[in-house]
Amino acid sequence: MKNKTKVVTILLFLLVIIVLISCQKQKSEWKGTIEEVDGVQLVKNPKEPTYGELVFDLEEDLSIGREDDENYMFFRVRGIQVDDDGNIFVLDRGNYRIQKFDKEGNYLQTIGKKGQGPGEFEAPLSFFIDTQNNIYMYDNRKIKMFNTRGEFLRSFPVNTFISKFAADFEGNIIANATFYEGGAADRITKRVIIKINSGGKIEKKIAEFSDFGPRIIITPTATRTLTSNHEYRPRLLFAPLDDKVFIYAFSTEYQIIKIDDKGNILSKIQKEEQPQSLSKKEKEYIIQKTEEGVLRTGMKVSKKDIEEVCHFRKYRTYFNSILTDDKRRIYVRKVKSVLDKSNEIDFDIFCKDGYYLYKTKLPLTPESIHKGYLYDIYTSEETGETRIKRYKVKNWEKIKEGI
Numbered sequence: 001m002k003n004k005t006k007v008v009t010i011l012l013f014l015l016v017i018i019v020l021i022s023c024q025k026q027k028s029e030w031k032g033t034i035e036e037v038d039g040v041q042l043v044k045n046p047k048e049p050t051y052g053e054l055v056f057d058l059e060e061d062l063s064i065g066r067e068d069d070e071n072y073m074f075f076r077v078r079g080i081q082v083d084d085d086g087n088i089f090v091l092d093r094g095n096y097r098i099q100k101f102d103k104e105g106n107y108l109q110t111i112g113k114k115g116q117g118p119g120e121f122e123a124p125l126s127f128f129i130d131t132q133n134n135i136y137m138y139d140n141r142k143i144k145m146f147n148t149r150g151e152f153l154r155s156f157p158v159n160t161f162i163s164k165f166a167a168d169f170e171g172n173i174i175a176n177a178t179f180y181e182g183g184a185a186d187r188i189t190k191r192v193i194i195k196i197n198s199g200g201k202i203e204k205k206i207a208e209f210s211d212f213g214p215r216i217i218i219t220p221t222a223t224r225t226l227t228s229n230h231e232y233r234p235r236l237l238f239a240p241l242d243d244k245v246f247i248y249a250f251s252t253e254y255q256i257i258k259i260d261d262k263g264n265i266l267s268k269i270q271k272e273e274q275p276q277s278l279s280k281k282e283k284e285y286i287i288q289k290t291e292e293g294v295l296r297t298g299m300k301v302s303k304k305d306i307e308e309v310c311h312f313r314k315y316r317t318y319f320n321s322i323l324t325d326d327k328r329r330i331y332v333r334k335v336k337s338v339l340d341k342s343n344e345i346d347f348d349i350f351c352k353d354g355y356y357l358y359k360t361k362l363p364l365t366p367e368s369i370h371k372g373y374l375y376d377i378y379t380s381e382e383t384g385e386t387r388i389k390r391y392k393v394k395n396w397e398k399i400k401e402g403i
């Protein structure tokens with residue numbers, strides 16, 4: 001009898017274990033679908049993530065910036081890049097330079113200075129560090145290239161305006177570019193993903209989206225440009241996954257496109273998401289902020305011009321930023337109401353294959369996520385002093401990379 005009771009107890013214990021494992025497996029099961037449309041893989045994700053909500057366990061462990069040393073003084077920082085050794089590169093745009101610091105925050109080197117000569121900067125806008133730690137700077141319609149020691153190598157022209165860009169394994173540039181068509185009164189704006197070869201020639205227009213450009217105000221005495229870059233404006237977003245695969249997205253639909261270095265589409269990543277209508281209060285708030293910005297420039301324009309330049313759509317855009325980490329995960333920064341003054345920012349996290357892994361909230365929008373650290377640009381509202389902050393993700397190794 002005792003043996004029989006013992007056997008029953010063991011069987012019940014094993015059954016409980018099996019049920020728990022089964023429930024856990026069912027809980028983390030991806031519930032999306034994969035289709036093939038015109039030879040392209042379409043990954044359709046459900047509204048809810050596979051692993052639920054992720055809480056980043058953050059701890060600030062580094063702050064770079066002070067007023068008593070010009071090597072640590074920043075003005076109009078436009079980007080942060082981190083190399084494989086943990087060295088931190090800061091595009092200090094207002095001072096026409098890149099500042100390099102080691103992983104402890106110690107100043108190492110200044111790359112570039114104001115000027116028009118080789119290795120000098122006129123209007124530095126964005127930069128990128130490739131897998132060989134070469135540095136690429138977009139400056140006044142040129143790409144200027146430096147080696148890992150910060151020595152100037154060469155430059156080549158880029159005959160259009162580009163914002164974010166990356167270099168592939170052959171040194172070609174994949175970029176988010178802007179083209180304008182027509183005259184001042186009827187200008188059409190195109191947001192385009194392009195491939196530029198190492199000689200500066202545009203080899204391919206990979207994707208193109210029409211956008212509302214600035215409104216041109218023509219008066220008897222002057223021609224002025226009026227813009228409103230509010231949170232709900234459509235944006236073309238771009239980020240590298242590695243030196244052979246890149247992603248882009250147009251924020252009016254929840255879809256991320258993966259492409260190879262030739263510009264061929266590898267897959268499309270979608271997520272079920274309900275569009276959010278714009279309220280009257282949101283529109284009024286945006287109009288007011290736009291009008292305040294215009295008044296600060298000294299321009300005098302009508303209320304009608306202000307409303308027209310805002311180009312309101314029926315729905316908000318879905319997101320306004322995408323970035324990737326060294327595990328090739330994709331972080332999508334979701335758009336929230338302009339009336340929401342909380343510090344929390346919603347992100348969706350996907351693995352490199354496009355599966356929706358987590359949703360999360362962060363107190364900042366990182367400039368870079370690299371090897372378990374978030375890097376951020378912080379500017380004090382009281383003093384205007386800028387610091388580069390690094391936050392350690394203490395639960396980094398527990399964050400899943402796939403399903």
